[in-house]
Amino acid sequence: MKRSKSQQLLDRISYLHKQYRRELTKRIGKRLEQIRTEKKVSRAELARRTSLGTETLTSYENxxxxxxxxSSLYMLASELDADLSWLISGNGNFNFMQYMNQGYGTAQLKAEIEDALNDEDLSASARKRFSNFLEQLSTPKTPSSINPYDNPANIIKNDDKSSLNNHHSTGLIFAIQDQFHKFSLSLQTVLDCLKIAESSGCIAKLSPEWWCSVINHNDPKISIKINNPKE
Structure with missing residues (x-):
């Protein structure tokens, strides 16, 4: 059975997302290999220290x-004493919209999505996917001249005064908004930030028991690397 024009468009969008994720992973792998080499740590040693396995680490870098x-990136950055943000995003000049513009103009894609949304026979699930993707394309990017520290985000308060979602499959999610975007912030990310603040001495040390209780309470949604104090 021939797929409809809308279904073909969804297939292309899914393919583009997959290709972008692969390219992003390749770039992360190159930065991981770069910092590991600079720190003079072998793959075998890093694999042992993180319990990821040499084969897995090789796949990351390749x-x-x-x-x-x-959670793996957090462990790797911690063991290599590397900037986690740099490891994930590099210089910050590569995102999905820029990847799209390399071979598929966003203006053309927006027009095709808007046309698909006019299809009365479009399924509810496809309509939702198209609408969400169109919103991404229409959301203004943060101007490059804006200092991220001059663009603070705040928790969004909905009509029901709720600013979070505690869906069983995703864990606790906070709704956040800055000057340019609305986005989500997971409890995992909040705890990652707390761990960084603790490690940098900005807050008092939290006991391993406290961290373990958080992990156990949210298992398996939360993963935090706990460094045992050295004797």
């Missing part, structure tokens, strides 16, 4: 996987 988990 960019042969579709994605790398945030």
């Amino acid at each position: 960019g042969t996987l579709d994605s790398i988990s945030c």
Whole structure:
């Protein structure tokens, strides 16, 4: 059975997302290999220290996987004493919209999506996917001249005074808004930030028992690397 024009468009969008994730993973892998080499740490040693396995680490650095988990990146950055933000995003000049513009103009894509949304036979799930993607394309990018520290984000208060979603499959999610975007912030990210603040001495040390209780309470949604105090 021939797929409809709308279904073909969804297939192309899904393909573009997959290709972008692969390219992003390759770039992360190159930065991981770069910082590991600079720190003079062998793959075998880093694999041992993170319990990721040499084969997995090799796949990360060679960019042969579709994605790398945030918990793995956190462990790697911690062991290599590397900037986690740099490891994930590099210089910050590569995002999905820029990837789209390399071979598929966003203006053309927006026009095709808007045309698909006019299809009365479009399924509810496809309509939702198109609408969400169109919103991404229409959301203004943060101007490059804006200092991120001059663009603070705040929790969004909905009509029901709720600013979070505690869906069982995703864990606790906060709704956040800055001057240019609306986005979500997971409890995992909040705890990652708290761990960084603790490690940098900005807050008092939290006990390993406290961290373990958070992990156990939210398991398996939360993953935090706990460094045991050295004797």
